[in-house]
Amino acid sequence: MVRDAAPERNYRITNNNAIDLHVGKRVRLRRTLLGLSQEQLGAELNVTFQQVQKYERGANRISASRLWDISQILDVPMGYFFEDMSESTMRSSPRRVASGVGMGAEGAEAVKDPMARRETLELVRAYYSIEAPAVRKRVADMVRAVAATLVET
Secondary structure (H helix, E strand, O other): OOOOOOOOOOOOOOOOOHHHHHHHHHHHHHHHHOOOOHHHHHHHHOOOHHHHHHHHHOOOOOOHHHHHHHHHHHOOOHHHHHOOOOHHHHOOOHHHHHHOOOOOOOOOOOOOOHHHOHHHHHHHHHHHHOOOHHHHHHHHHHHHHHHHHHHHO
């Protein structure tokens, strides 16, 4: 009996899909803003910090039930993880990749997000640790002035 050849697999569907990367970045953003380490989040989820790293890098997909647990721990609604998603990221859903719907020449191109950088997260956390609103405003004004000066030169 002759069997049909195995269907060709599209590895872009499951390996580092742009949506998984986006969700992982949002987990990392919220975790860092709350001052939680990967170890602490892992302990709450009953997984290793390496597993949390894989979730945050998009190397491992986060199941719906695990994402629910993460949303409860990080005190955000489920929709938070999908906010600010670019059009190209939306087009890289596994369903669309498998069918070829909506895929342009750029494919599932990753967008560099300055909000996902550790430096940005640490700056935001430090900024909000300043309790006096007037001082926070002066710090923000100072940063804007420095940035404007650098752009002019």
